[in-house]
Amino acid sequence: MSIFTIFITALVTENVILTKFLGICSFLGTSNKEKNAIGMGISVTFVVLVSTILTYLINKYILIPTNSTYLQTITFILVIACFVQITELVIKRYFKSLYKSLGIYLPLITTNCAVLGIILTNIRSDYNFIESIFNALGSSLGFVLVLYIFALLRDRIEKNNIIKSFKGIPIALITAGIMALIFGRLV
Amino acid sequence: MIGVVLFTFIAFIFSILIVFLNGYLFNKDEKLSKIEEMLPGYNCGSCGFGSCKGMAEAILNDKEAVKKCRPLKDKEKILKYLGE
Numbered sequence: 001m002s003i004f005t006i007f008i009t010a011l012v013t014e015n016v017i018l019t020k021f022l023g024i025c026s027f028l029g030t031s032n033k034e035k036n037a038i039g040m041g042i043s044v045t046f047v048v049l050v051s052t053i054l055t056y057l058i059n060k061y062i063l064i065p066t067n068s069t070y071l072q073t074i075t076f077i078l079v080i081a082c083f084v085q086i087t088e089l090v091i092k093r094y095f096k097s098l099y100k101s102l103g104i105y106l107p108l109i110t111t112n113c114a115v116l117g118i119i120l121t122n123i124r125s126d127y128n129f130i131e132s133i134f135n136a137l138g139s140s141l142g143f144v145l146v147l148y149i150f151a152l153l154r155d156r157i158e159k160n161n162i163i164k165s166f167k168g169i170p171i172a173l174i175t176a177g178i179m180a181l182i183f184g185r186l187v
Numbered sequence: 188m189i190g191v192v193l194f195t196f197i198a199f200i201f202s203i204l205i206v207f208l209n210g211y212l213f214n215k216d217e218k219l220s221k222i223e224e225m226l227p228g229y230n231c232g233s234c235g236f237g238s239c240k241g242m243a244e245a246i247l248n249d250k251e252a253v254k255k256c257r258p259l260k261d262k263e264k265i266l267k268y269l270g271e
Contacts, residue, residue: 071194078197078201082204082205085205089213092212
C-alpha cells in the first residue's frame with residue numbers, strides 16, 4: 001500500500017471513532033464546545049504521534065532483539081502515559097482555561113483506547129517507520145475531524161427544540177449513529 | 188527476563204523526565220505556596236481577591252497588593268522575601 005492510501009484510509013474509511021468505535025468516551029465528553037474539541041484533538045494528535053515514533057523504535061530495537069515481545073502492551077501503555085503526563089503539564093502551565101474546561105478528560109487520554117488502538121494497529125500490520133507515522137497522522141486527524149464536525153453539529157442541535165427526554169447525550173448518540181452510517185457508506 | 192529489566196529502565200528514564208519537566212514548568216508555583224504560607228490564612232476576603240490563594244497570586248503580579256491584607260501584621264516579611 002502506498003503512503004497516500006494508508007493516510008486516506010486511516011483518515012476516512014477506517015476512521016477511529018466512526019468505523020472502529022474507539023475513543024467514544026472522550027468523543028462524547030469533549031465535543032460539547034468547539035474549543036474543547038480542538039484542544040482535545042490537538043492533545044491526542046501530539047500524544048499519538050510522539051508515542052508512535054517511540055513505540056516503533058522501542059519495539060524494533062529493544063523488544064524484538066531481546067525476544068520479549070510479550071511486554072509490548074505494557075510498554076506501549078507506559079509510553080502513552082508518560083506523554084499524556086507531559087501534555088497535561090504543558091497545558092496546565094500555558095493554557096489554564098483549556099485545562100479547566102477539559103477537566104478529567106485530559107488525563108483520561110491515557111486510557112483512551114484510540115491511542116493504544118492506533119499504536120497496536122501500526123505494530124500488527126507490520127508498517128515500516130514512515131507508514132506508521134502516516135497511519136498515526138491520518139488516524140489522529142480523523143479523530144480531530146470527527147470531533148470538530150460533531151461539536152459543530154451538537155452546537156446546532158442544542159439550539160433547536162428537542163423533546164426533553166432526548167436532550168444532551170441521547171440526541172448526541174443518535175447523531176453519532178447517523179454519522180457512522182454515512183462514514184460507513186464512503187468505502 | 189532481560190526484557191523486564193529493560194522495561195524498568197525505560198520506566199525509570201520516563202519518571203526522571205517527568206519530574207524534571209514538572210520542576211521546570213512550575214517553578215513559579217513554589218513561590219506562590221510560600222507566599223500563601225506567610226499570609227494569615229483566614230480567607231476573609233477583605234482584600235478583594237476572594238481568598239488567600241487569590242491574594243498570593245495578586246502579590247506575585249504586583250508587590251503593592253500586600254497592603255490590602257488587613258489581618259496581616261508583618262507585611263515587611265513578604266516584601267523582604269520577594270526582594271531577595
